[in-house]
Amino acid sequence: MNAPIEPHRFTLEPFEARRFANLCGQFDEHLRLIEQRLEIEIRNRGNQFELLGEPQQTLSAEQLLRRLYRETDASDLSPDMVHLFLQETAMTEQNLPSAEPSIALRTRKGMIRPRGTNQQRYVKAILEHDINFGIGPAGTGKTYLAVACAVDALEREQIRRILLVRPAVEAGEKLGFLPGDLSQKIDPYLRPLYDALYEMLGFEQVAKLIEKQVIEVAPLAYMRGRTLNNSFIILDESQNTTLEQMKMFLTRIGFGSTAVITGDITQVDLPRGTKSGLTHVIDVLRDVPGISFTHFKPKDVVRHPLVQRIVEAYERFEAGQAPHDAKAHRHD
Numbered sequence: 001m002n003a004p005i006e007p008h009r010f011t012l013e014p015f016e017a018r019r020f021a022n023l024c025g026q027f028d029e030h031l032r033l034i035e036q037r038l039e040i041e042i043r044n045r046g047n048q049f050e051l052l053g054e055p056q057q058t059l060s061a062e063q064l065l066r067r068l069y070r071e072t073d074a075s076d077l078s079p080d081m082v083h084l085f086l087q088e089t090a091m092t093e094q095n096l097p098s099a100e101p102s103i104a105l106r107t108r109k110g111m112i113r114p115r116g117t118n119q120q121r122y123v124k125a126i127l128e129h130d131i132n133f134g135i136g137p138a139g140t141g142k143t144y145l146a147v148a149c150a151v152d153a154l155e156r157e158q159i160r161r162i163l164l165v166r167p168a169v170e171a172g173e174k175l176g177f178l179p180g181d182l183s184q185k186i187d188p189y190l191r192p193l194y195d196a197l198y199e200m201l202g203f204e205q206v207a208k209l210i211e212k213q214v215i216e217v218a219p220l221a222y223m224r225g226r227t228l229n230n231s232f233i234i235l236d237e238s239q240n241t242t243l244e245q246m247k248m249f250l251t252r253i254g255f256g257s258t259a260v261i262t263g264d265i266t267q268v269d270l271p272r273g274t275k276s277g278l279t280h281v282i283d284v285l286r287d288v289p290g291i292s293f294t295h296f297k298p299k300d301v302v303r304h305p306l307v308q309r310i311v312e313a314y315e316r317f318e319a320g321q322a323p324h325d326a327k328a329h330r331h332d
Helices: 017-024 026-038 055-071 079-093 116-128 142-155 182-201 203-211 243-250 277-284 305-330
Strands: 008-011 041-045 048-052 105-107 110-112 131-135 161-166 215-219 231-235 258-263 291-295
Touching: 008 055, 017 026, 017 055, 026 041, 026 055, 026 079, 048 055, 055 079, 079 116, 105 142, 110 142, 116 131, 116 142, 116 291, 131 142, 131 277, 142 161, 142 182, 142 231, 142 258, 161 182, 182 203, 182 215, 203 215, 243 258, 243 277, 258 277
Parallel strands: 131 258, 131 291, 161 215, 161 231, 231 258
Antiparallel strands: 008 048, 041 048, 105 110
């Protein structure tokens, strides 16, 4: 018989009841999440821990718990944050380069730190290039981090305004069926951008900045004929631009401006036969100096763990269906 695995023991210092409760979460939900993801058992009496499981996993869990405990000194942990730290742990175990803790973005509601190698690379590229592309599946932080970079630049007075832009193409629905004027019709498609702004600046401050036109929200069609100086421009859902729209947008960018173009080339909602401007621009601008491309993969998903599995399942299914689909299209 195999000898039982010796428990891995350690103590978290200094012990502070408030921070410790923050670490564990409501009904110990943070500890349960770590147990589930690392396939270990966590026992504790106060700040004295005993971990049962494979040695590599229990060591990872100790390092993670120590990092999370340090984090409780400055912020309130949530299951989402614990999940993000778990993502980093998984990447480290795959021998990926560790994230650079030096990169942090300042917002009115606190500091935002990119998680994982690709998010770090993405933010670093945005800080160093005038035109940046963030390409990959939902949940990888492309839009959220772009908004964080924009807010950080505004707080530092490096830019005068933020423009949030989206092509008015819908997933299976028509804008004409929505109530209200054009701005009210376009709002649901810009909701992720608004939500990020509210989280970073607060509802009242965002409303005030929109009223002063420091923050401008507009459909892509409104960009034609404009030159945008000293601005931070985010084009979200750019896979739904046509070739002409993408070229038009990129040629609007003026001096002192930064542009971030985000999109997922697997989620194109353009009419059949219309080529995506994002798919096209990847080939056109691939080797142009001063332009950065960051490609996110399913492993970079930082939402609920199921989102990552769903993205991967769709990728596998579509890869298996590709030859059949190609044959079907020839008969259309």
